[in-house]
Amino acid sequence: MKRILIAISAFIGLAGLNVSFAANEQMQHQNHHQHAMSMMDTRTSLELPEEMKQHQLSNMREHLEAVNSVISLMSENKFEDASKIAHSKLGSTPEMLKMCRMMGNENFTTLGLAFHKSGDDLGNALKTKDVNASLRALNKTMQYCVECHATYRQ
């Protein structure tokens, strides 16, 4: 009788272990799955031709530099200069509009044009030397950076 009890409890113990192994494996599987999902780039590709890629990235780095300059100039109360940078580097210049229209994706172009329009608005807000209005405009412009990067890749 004692032997049978030991055998049964050993069996139950093993079965329990098995269940917890299975649960553990399942969790690891899920983790792998989630990890794989986060490693996957699910953004829409613009399928840019090789010769456009570097040009687009260098434009982007200029956008980042422009935002940095605007913030830096604002902190020194140089609103006129900040306004000029916003208009010339982030605003709707003919070169920027041309670039946005060359990207071969209508929704991307629409987003790009709205972004440059916000750069014009930023330039106008900075011209008034109103800090809060300028920050609100800068915030709006930067929301376009975030939105587009979340949606598109080269």
Ligand code: HEC
């Ligand atoms: C309409 C779309 C769009 C807007 C708006 C936009 N970007 Fe980009 N940007 C892109 C795309 C597409 C890439 C390439 C991303 C990729 O392929 O992973 C990129 C890449 C970049 C890069 C990487 C450059 C490199 O050398 O690797 C930087 C920096 C950048 N953007 C800054 C900005 C900043 C700052 C703003 C706003 C002031 C901005 N972008 C607005 C579309 C946009």
